[in-house]
Amino acid sequence: MIKLENISKTYRTKEIETLALDNINFDVSEGEFVSVMGPSGCGKTTLLNLIGLLDEPDKGKVQLDNQEIVTYEDKKTARMRNKLVGFIFQSFHLIKELNVYDNVELPLIYRKMPVSERKNRITEALEKVSLMNRMHHYPSQLSGGQCQRTAIARAIAGNPKIILADEPTGNLDSVIGHEVMEIMNNLNKNGTTIVMVTHDEMLARSTNRIVRLFDGRFIS
Amino acid sequence: MVVLSADSQTLILKYYKMIKNYFKIFIKIAGQNKVFTILSLFGISLTIMFVMIFSMTIERIINGSGPEKDLKKMIFSDRVKTILTVEGRTGDYLWNCSRTLCEDHLKKIKSADLISMYSGTNSWEFIFNGEYHLRSQMQTDAEYWKVFDYKFVQGRPYTEEEVINKSNSAVITRSLKELLFAEDNEDNNVVGKTIRYANMDLVITGVVEDPPDVSQKAKGDLYFPYTLLPNSDEKYSGRFNVVFKAQFKRQFKAIKQEAQEIIRRLDAADQENRIILSGPFSQVEKMLAGYGDPEEYSGEWNMLLKYLLYALAFILLPAVNLMALNFARIYERGEEIAVRKSFGASTGILRGQFLFENILMTLTGGAIGIILSYILVALLGDSLSIPLGFMNYVPLSFSFNIIVFIAALVSCFLFGLFSGILPAIRLSRIRPAIYLKGGEK
Numbered sequence: 001m002i003k004l005e006n007i008s009k010t011y012r013t014k015e016i017e018t019l020a021l022d023n024i025n026f027d028v029s030e031g032e033f034v035s036v037m038g039p040s041g042c043g044k045t046t047l048l049n050l051i052g053l054l055d056e057p058d059k060g061k062v063q064l065d066n067q068e069i070v071t072y073e074d075k076k077t078a079r080m081r082n083k084l085v086g087f088i089f090q091s092f093h094l095i096k097e098l099n100v101y102d103n104v105e106l107p108l109i110y111r112k113m114p115v116s117e118r119k120n121r122i123t124e125a126l127e128k129v130s131l132m133n134r135m136h137h138y139p140s141q142l143s144g145g146q147c148q149r150t151a152i153a154r155a156i157a158g159n160p161k162i163i164l165a166d167e168p169t170g171n172l173d174s175v176i177g178h179e180v181m182e183i184m185n186n187l188n189k190n191g192t193t194i195v196m197v198t199h200d201e202m203l204a205r206s207t208n209r210i211v212r213l214f215d216g217r218f219i220s
Numbered sequence: 221m222v223v224l225s226a227d228s229q230t231l232i233l234k235y236y237k238m239i240k241n242y243f244k245i246f247i248k249i250a251g252q253n254k255v256f257t258i259l260s261l262f263g264i265s266l267t268i269m270f271v272m273i274f275s276m277t278i279e280r281i282i283n284g285s286g287p288e289k290d291l292k293k294m295i296f297s298d299r300v301k302t303i304l305t306v307e308g309r310t311g312d313y314l315w316n317c318s319r320t321l322c323e324d325h326l327k328k329i330k331s332a333d334l335i336s337m338y339s340g341t342n343s344w345e346f347i348f349n350g351e352y353h354l355r356s357q358m359q360t361d362a363e364y365w366k367v368f369d370y371k372f373v374q375g376r377p378y379t380e381e382e383v384i385n386k387s388n389s390a391v392i393t394r395s396l397k398e399l400l401f402a403e404d405n406e407d408n409n410v411v412g413k414t415i416r417y418a419n420m421d422l423v424i425t426g427v428v429e430d431p432p433d434v435s436q437k438a439k440g441d442l443y444f445p446y447t448l449l450p451n452s453d454e455k456y457s458g459r460f461n462v463v464f465k466a467q468f469k470r471q472f473k474a475i476k477q478e479a480q481e482i483i484r485r486l487d488a489a490d491q492e493n494r495i496i497l498s499g500p501f502s503q504v505e506k507m508l509a510g511y512g513d514p515e516e517y518s519g520e521w522n523m524l525l526k527y528l529l530y531a532l533a534f535i536l537l538p539a540v541n542l543m544a545l546n547f548a549r550i551y552e553r554g555e556e557i558a559v560r561k562s563f564g565a566s567t568g569i570l571r572g573q574f575l576f577e578n579i580l581m582t583l584t585g586g587a588i589g590i591i592l593s594y595i596l597v598a599l600l601g602d603s604l605s606i607p608l609g610f611m612n613y614v615p616l617s618f619s620f621n622i623i624v625f626i627a628a629l630v631s632c633f634l635f636g637l638f639s640g641i642l643p644a645i646r647l648s649r650i651r652p653a654i655y656l657k658g659g660e661k
Contacts, residue, residue: 049653054562074567082564089656093559097248102241109237110564112230118237154563166656 001162001193002028002051007060009046009216020046022216023060028195030161033188035204036197038213044197047213048164051195052085053077065161082110086155088184090167092147094139100126100150101135107158125153129183145176152183156192163187165196169203181206238569239576245556246577250584253552256545257581263538264585264635265592268628270534272593275627282504286431287368287438290465291503294367295472296437297326297479298340298461298506299498302454306492316340317497318458319451325482331474332464336363339446339459341439344417348400355396357417358440359449365391367465368438375411375426382425383445390415390422391443393430417442418449436503437463456486456495464500476500535631539638546578546643550650558652570648578640579633586632590625 004026011018020043028034036044049055050062053069062069065084069077086107094103104122113121126132129149139147148168155163165184169177181203188194188208196207204210212219250257284291300321303312317326322337329335338360345354365377370391378389392400392415401410414421422444431438446460453459464475476499483497499506557570565573 045653052562054652054656078561078564078566078569081562087562087656093555093656095245095556095559097245097556098241102244105237105241106560107563109241110566110569112227114230158563 001030001032001065002026002195003061003063004047004050005061005063007050007057007062009043009050009055009057019216021050021057024213024216024218026211026218028193030193031188031191032209033185033194033207034196035207035210036195036213037199037201037204037210042213043216044213045166048166048195048197051162052087052164053081078110082107082158084161086158086160086163088148088151088155088163088165088168090170092139092144092151092171094147094150094154096139099136099138100131100142100153103139103150104135104153104157106154107160111158121157121159122153125157128156128186129153143176144172145179148172148176148180149183152180152187156187161193163192163194165194167197167199169198169200177203238573242573242576243580245573246580249577250581253549256549260542260545260581261585261588263541264582264632265589267535267538267635268586268589268631269593269596271531271631272590272624272628273597274531275624276593276597279624284436284503286429286435287370288431288435289369290367293465293467295464295466295475295500295502296461296506297464297497297500300456301496301498302456303494303496304492305494313454313457315454315457315459317460317462318453318456319446319460320453321456321458321486322460322462325486326462326479329464329475329478329482331471331478332466333471334363334367334465335462336367336465337361337446337460337462338364338437340461344442353399355441356439357442357444359446360443361446364443367463370428370431370438372426372428374409375424378425378445383447386447387445388420388422388448389425389445390417391426391428392424393428393441395430396441397427415442417444420448422448437461456493462500472500472502535635536638539635542578542582542635542639543642546639547646550643550647553647554650554655557647557650558655561650561652562656567648571644574644574647575637575640578644579636582632582636582639583629586628586635590628 004024007021007024007026008019009021011020024047026047036047038044046055050057051064053062053064053072056072064080067080069080095106098106101122104125105118108118108121122135123132126135129152131146131149131153134142134146134150137146139150142150148171152168155165163184168184169180172180177200184194184196185206194207196204198204282291298316299314300317301312301314303310316339317337319337327335327337339358341356341358343354344357345352347353362378362380362383370377373394374397375391377391378387381387382389392410397410400415401408401413410424410427413424415424416422422442430441464472466472466475479497479500483495487493487495553574557565560570560573
């Protein structure tokens with residue numbers, strides 16, 4: 001489902017060059033749930049951004065759903081992100097001006113879709129995260145757990161094959177964190193491929209595989 | 221009935237949903253950033269208010285009303301420049317046409333259907349019943365009443381014979397009649413009564429409805445034959461204007477050629493003076509040419525371009541101000557834009573969103589500006605005059621005109637586009653990775 005070959009990425013500022021990923025190879029099979037661990041600044045988020053086509057590697061090949069990304073042409077990558085990938089972020093990143101329903105609808109507004117299907121998708125996603133009773137609430141009216149569940153609903157509303165989660169439980173207490181993990185495990189059981197960045201060893205162990213990054217390289 | 225395919229319906233729905241989403245964001249953001257919203261709306265409203273009043277003025281000047289309702293069928297010659305050379309030194313006059321130039325030359329042009337000469341509007345001060353009054357008078361020929369469409373409520377205009385015979389005839393407006401002859405009613409016929417002007421007792425032949433305040437040419441209270449006053453004009457410069465009326469616009473070209481040919485002949489025959497005639501110009505051309513030197517008139521398209529550039533600069537300055545405000549706010553929107561990018565918004569869609577919001581903002585400001593302009597015009601009414609620099613003061617009155625309305629809408633749209641395009645480009649280039657991590661921006 002995900003294949004990275006000889007990927008390198010360096011961030012450059014006027015003063016400094018930071019090698020975020022150094023010639024890495026990474027494969028994730030369809031339906032796999034992989035945890036990426038490592039200290040801060042080791043390149044975990046960069047890895048997710050490259051898989052999610054939010055960033056372009058300096059070197060190497062990215063392949064998603066058996067399609068090699070040859071050019072990073074804006075429209076094409078936007079379409080692939082919309083169809084293939086759902087993001088879950090540590091800080092939820094809900095649009096505060098929109099209510100839960102509209103936030104969950106976000107990936108769908110960039111697609112052509114009949115009205116009934118659109119409604120079904122949103123309802124289905126909200127049911128999966130048990131937030132039907134909060135659909136008209138705004139992010140400021142929700143708890144942290146509810147925000148993250150909204151973010152998960154948004155990530156799955158478009159039925160993506162891949163979910164990229166960047167420390168999804170990082171801002172939640174352990175009880176809520178486990179609830180979120182349960183939802184993600186259920187998604188994975190239903191066939192969604194998940195790559196999750198986490199610092200939590202316990203949560204990582206509940207996934208199929210753990211990979212560890214250090215200074216831009218995988219370590220065994 | 222048009223039936224849309226399922227594919228078209230879903231496409232429409234997609235854009236409907238996107239726009240609804242943008243609209244919600246616009247409303248929320250406008251409410252959250254009140255200072256920004258007020259600052260933006262203030263600049264836009266003020267600009268649109270001026271655009272509206274400017275457009276109303278232009279529209280009134282171009283289309284004419286009352287006696288000037290056929291303005292589009294008329295062209296005017298009202299400026300002549302005479303350059304005199306005496307003992308190697310030159311001096312010039314720039315004034316209206318002389319009586320002789322009008323009578324002996326310009327009125328003989330064959331291409332026009334009707335030609336009239338008339339003086340400019342002169343102020344007329346008098347004391348009546350112990351009170352001071354300021355009105356205006358015009359001296360005209362008989363054709364004047366055929367060219368301009370005055371509505372006679374009593375009597376008739378003075379005839380060509382009366383003009384030639386220097387008859388003490390006069391036409392007055394209804395308001396002047398009300399003032400001077402008190403009880404105004406339909407039976408109070410003042411035809412035949414006299415009115416005193418400059419030691420002359422003028423016999424009233426007719427009473428006309430007052431021309432509207434917006435009239436540019438036909439705007440006197442008292443009219444009498446120009447022959448009543450002695451000819452004190454210079455050889456070419458004087459106090460008269462000439463209007464040529466033609467059924468078809470194609471006649472205008474011939475009239476202009478004839479007029480310029482006359483001037484060329486006069487110029488060639490005159491060893492002392494050089495003469496340059498302005499026009500004859502239509503009202504639009506005149507507006508562009510202004511009352512300036514006919515030698516400086518560089519053709520209507522050049523002038524039009526010049527005024528369009530002024531208008532553009534007028535819109536551009538507040539647009540740049542709004543642009544600066546928009547740039548300052550880009551980082552506030554960074555997180556939202558990054559999230560939208562993550563979920564499939566392309567750069568083009570994001571630019572579209574920002575432009576949509578900005579145009580919505582300018583349209584809101586425009587709506588306020590339109591309301592303000594109407595309130596201003598309604599409150600100040602005819603006393604509101606716009607010194608536009610290239611025309612007389614034009615009084616305005618409350619009216620709705622679709623062209624003016626469209627001009628305001630187009631201005632709002634351009635305003636939104638100018639002020640939004642660069643910030644939209646900058647915004648769409650935001651790197652989502654930076655904002656989603658919450659790192660350094």
